[in-house]
Amino acid sequence: MLERLVAEIRQGGTLQPSRLAGRLNVSVDLVNMMLEDLARRGLIAEVNAACGQPCRGCPLVGECVSANNQNRTWMLAGKKG
Amino acid sequence: MECHEPSTGLRLGVVSIGSPVIALAGQPNMGKSTLFNMLTGLNQHVGNWPGKTVEFKEGKFQYGQKTYRIVDLPGTYSLTAASPEEVVAREFILREKPDVVVAVVSAATLERSLYLVSELICLPVPLVVGLNMMDVARQEGIQVQAEVLQAALGVPVIPLTATRAEGIHELLAAVEQVLSGEIGITPHPPEIRPDHAVVMDEVTRLIREYNPAVYPVGWTAMKLLEGDSDVTARMKALLPPEQGSALQDVIRQHDDSMLAIASGRYDWIGRMMRAAVTHPRLGQISLTDRIDRVVTHPVLGLFILAGILGLVFWLTFTLGSPLQALLSSRIVVPVSALASRLLAGAPGWVASLAVDGVIGGVGAVISFLPIMVIFFAVFGLMEDVGYMSRAAYVMDNFMHLMGLHGKSFLPIFLGFGCNVPAVMGTRVIDSRKARLLTILVAPLVPCSARMAVLAFITPAFFGSRATLVSWRLILLSLAVLVISGIVLNRILFKGERSAFIMELPLYHIPNLRTIALLVWQRSISFLKKAGTVILAMSVAIWALSTLPGGSLQTSYMARLGSLLAPAGAWIGLDWKLTVALLTSFIAKENSIATLAVLYGQAQGAGLGLTLASMYSLPTALAFLTISLLFIPCAATVGAIRQETGSWRWTLLNIGFMILVSAGAAKIMFMAASALGI
Numbered sequence: 001m002l003e004r005l006v007a008e009i010r011q012g013g014t015l016q017p018s019r020l021a022g023r024l025n026v027s028v029d030l031v032n033m034m035l036e037d038l039a040r041r042g043l044i045a046e047v048n049a050a051c052g053q054p055c056r057g058c059p060l061v062g063e064c065v066s067a068n069n070q071n072r073t074w075m076l077a078g079k080k081g
Numbered sequence: 082m083e084c085h086e087p088s089t090g091l092r093l094g095v096v097s098i099g100s101p102v103i104a105l106a107g108q109p110n111m112g113k114s115t116l117f118n119m120l121t122g123l124n125q126h127v128g129n130w131p132g133k134t135v136e137f138k139e140g141k142f143q144y145g146q147k148t149y150r151i152v153d154l155p156g157t158y159s160l161t162a163a164s165p166e167e168v169v170a171r172e173f174i175l176r177e178k179p180d181v182v183v184a185v186v187s188a189a190t191l192e193r194s195l196y197l198v199s200e201l202i203c204l205p206v207p208l209v210v211g212l213n214m215m216d217v218a219r220q221e222g223i224q225v226q227a228e229v230l231q232a233a234l235g236v237p238v239i240p241l242t243a244t245r246a247e248g249i250h251e252l253l254a255a256v257e258q259v260l261s262g263e264i265g266i267t268p269h270p271p272e273i274r275p276d277h278a279v280v281m282d283e284v285t286r287l288i289r290e291y292n293p294a295v296y297p298v299g300w301t302a303m304k305l306l307e308g309d310s311d312v313t314a315r316m317k318a319l320l321p322p323e324q325g326s327a328l329q330d331v332i333r334q335h336d337d338s339m340l341a342i343a344s345g346r347y348d349w350i351g352r353m354m355r356a357a358v359t360h361p362r363l364g365q366i367s368l369t370d371r372i373d374r375v376v377t378h379p380v381l382g383l384f385i386l387a388g389i390l391g392l393v394f395w396l397t398f399t400l401g402s403p404l405q406a407l408l409s410s411r412i413v414v415p416v417s418a419l420a421s422r423l424l425a426g427a428p429g430w431v432a433s434l435a436v437d438g439v440i441g442g443v444g445a446v447i448s449f450l451p452i453m454v455i456f457f458a459v460f461g462l463m464e465d466v467g468y469m470s471r472a473a474y475v476m477d478n479f480m481h482l483m484g485l486h487g488k489s490f491l492p493i494f495l496g497f498g499c500n501v502p503a504v505m506g507t508r509v510i511d512s513r514k515a516r517l518l519t520i521l522v523a524p525l526v527p528c529s530a531r532m533a534v535l536a537f538i539t540p541a542f543f544g545s546r547a548t549l550v551s552w553r554l555i556l557l558s559l560a561v562l563v564i565s566g567i568v569l570n571r572i573l574f575k576g577e578r579s580a581f582i583m584e585l586p587l588y589h590i591p592n593l594r595t596i597a598l599l600v601w602q603r604s605i606s607f608l609k610k611a612g613t614v615i616l617a618m619s620v621a622i623w624a625l626s627t628l629p630g631g632s633l634q635t636s637y638m639a640r641l642g643s644l645l646a647p648a649g650a651w652i653g654l655d656w657k658l659t660v661a662l663l664t665s666f667i668a669k670e671n672s673i674a675t676l677a678v679l680y681g682q683a684q685g686a687g688l689g690l691t692l693a694s695m696y697s698l699p700t701a702l703a704f705l706t707i708s709l710l711f712i713p714c715a716a717t718v719g720a721i722r723q724e725t726g727s728w729r730w731t732l733l734n735i736g737f738m739i740l741v742s743a744g745a746a747k748i749m750f751m752a753a754s755a756l757g758i
Contacts, residue, residue: 001351002344003337014477015582016377018370026351027360029192034347035582040163041339044582074582 005034035074045077101260102150107185109156112213112243117153144253160200162311174204176295181256185211188218188225192354199346202268205297207259211252213241230357235269271349277341287328291319306338369587382475391552393459397452398547402540404451409687413444437681442619445677445688446611446670452536453607454600456529461599465591474583496526500713504720518569520721521734524713525562527555530669531709537673541689542701558709561745615674618667622678653700653750668714699753703746710742
């Protein structure tokens, strides 16, 4: 199942855990677990969508629409599985 | 995954010498410690594992006629060597060989708990599963059929609610029956694909002779294929060089085994869940899914996003523009008149500085506060409801369709608020080429300041059509971004695709207090900017437009304007609009402040009306187009220099933006003139 998930991710594009869960016929929780597992193995990396460290010192940070974005986002990392 | 020794089951009947030992295993926060404390009461002590900083608890309790020793293993998510806790837990089980391991799992989050069970079930110790938190699962409508799970796992599964002491007796009875051999255990561990089973056999053959007796050889082979650092290091030290090298070759040739073994575990978890758990589709989740099918649809989603942008402008012009005009006529103009009266006796330049420079420039910008408040409120609302993440998702799909790099979505998303975080947000992109491309196009996203300039000018020229015009101009700037991306992607990228997995929040009813707080903070930030950067720039513009002789026509600004006039004239702008555009480099709102100073807005009926009477519609459209696409503000350019680490790329970016914005403005001017708009 993890291999199928990796195959789905490697096709590229923008994916949602809920849609991946539908394609793999498993729950969103299990997909999230697998994503965390793949991140631990270095196959994907979690990126912070929130405006964090890079925005320190930006005078307009208060106006930034995504300063409070807390949703997790993953992207394919360089490591091959 | 045949991780047990060849026998198909364990017949238990061996009672330990002395008190039987029970090991409690489980993830953190599964109620393991509650169970331990309940059983042992005061008969417990805390210590540290030898050589580790990991804490452990040991105690004893009486059940029936027997005294049991119980060890509370550290909370772990798996039995890999990822943390000292995991090493300690598995070493205890393998070396100390407790008589029974009780895995405490949560019925409410069974999937997460089962990964550890998938590893425990492979170890040569009897396992009993304590299915804890049954009350929480029931509250959440999750139905776990313990007897079905027991049949699927092949080990006893006892429902528990440890906090209420429910099921404790049944759990201990099961432990007693396992120890006495009354309950036979035939565990059903995860399976491994046949092709990888052959590899595992090969690894087993290579290590069998050297594997320490305390570790089952099948388990060691599996951990080696999984890349477990602890086991790998240990076997490396034990194997002779020839075997070590052969083992390395096998592992290197089959590096996909790591995923295959984990994959087998997840397949196993999926099967257990499908067999034993009925998961309700919570109303909220199902509603979110239903909405998302439309809102995040690759095509429909774009129309919805475009529609929402249109709605933002409609709201702005319906509510914001009248308020802006009111603020200008009732506050800025009277304050200006009052300042003129109060400063009647002062030197002329003092009155001019205060009225034309400070009040004119800053007042014009402060008068867009209602417009900004509406922007902030609508964006805050969309954020709070959960739509902004969908907007990013839809935009990212759109980016992919047109060949732009997928990782660009974060900066693009950030750019709607401000281009500075947009440029800095490109740090998430690992490829330098992709980063540079994104930096190049990210400033084409219309930031809130540029949208505010648009919202200030369009009503003056287009009246009731202002919403439609603004909406089209925003779409135009996004189209320019896309076209630029396509062209640059073809040159730099050759159509590379990358993947993003985005977690989208549930939609929820907005919290008005949160939105109000957000609007307040952003409005204060906007006013601070008006009182600092824009004030300084207004005074500078006033000085340049007054000195040296006190007349605008002979001022330094006019001289600068006459130098720039030919460039401005090419796209239909006179020198005042050209200078206003240039000053937007400091901060985008400055173009309005500059026009206010140059046209003495504070003394007149209002800047909007003055501009509408001075310029044609094609000129207004060309000015708006170039304003939306022009070189970003100084803060963004600074960020570009910092992020690219190169003046060459920074200047290239500026050149690119000038070229694109002037080209688009020229086309707009010509098209509007030809169509007789």
